[in-house]
Amino acid sequence: MQLNQITMPASDIEMSLAWYLVLGFKLIVSSPDYKRLQAPAGEATLSLSCDDAPVTGPTPKIYLECASVTELDEQVTALQAKGVQFQSLPTDQNWLWREAWTADPSGNPVCLYFSGGNRLHPPWQVKNNH
Numbered sequence: 001m002q003l004n005q006i007t008m009p010a011s012d013i014e015m016s017l018a019w020y021l022v023l024g025f026k027l028i029v030s031s032p033d034y035k036r037l038q039a040p041a042g043e044a045t046l047s048l049s050c051d052d053a054p055v056t057g058p059t060p061k062i063y064l065e066c067a068s069v070t071e072l073d074e075q076v077t078a079l080q081a082k083g084v085q086f087q088s089l090p091t092d093q094n095w096l097w098r099e100a101w102t103a104d105p106s107g108n109p110v111c112l113y114f115s116g117g118n119r120l121h122p123p124w125q126v127k128n129n130h
Contacts, residue, residue, distance in 0.1 A: 004044050006060060008108050009051035010035075015105040016048050022082050023064070023110075040064070051106075061109045065119070069098055072114045076100045079112075096122060 010016035017035050021027065024040035033050035046062070066072035073090050079102075080086065090100045096118040102110050 005047065006044075006062070007047040007049050008060065008062070008104070009106060010048040010104075011051060011106045013048055013050045019084075019104050020046065020048070022084060023079065059108055061111060063111045063113055066112060066114045069114050072098055072100065072112055075112055 008016075013033065013035060017027065017037075020037055025037035025046065026040075027035060028038050028045070029036035029047075035048040037046050037048070038044075039046065066075055069090075076086060076090055084102055086100050086102045088099070088101045090098050090112075092098050097113050097115040099111050099113045102112070104110060
């Protein structure tokens, strides 16, 4: 199985749509209460489903992987110039990822990151005994 789709709640679907378009997503399905977007790279899709209630409590986090540290830093700078606000700028983490955090208009957390080979193969990777 391959994970290729996630649906997020959107309290203001048009505002959320505009925000994801700024990030580089492409609108592929549109109805008044539902939008499906293709990720800026690859074939994964993200859907926005109208939900009048603001996001509260635990919510999924969206991770958008950049190909290099330079790309991550440049993406954050470019998005800031377009009005995207970040809660944290690119920061090297002790789990060997470089991350920058923002949130969509509904409050769903979004991380732009670079992990190199450390996403699938960190130094502390569990060894497969199969």
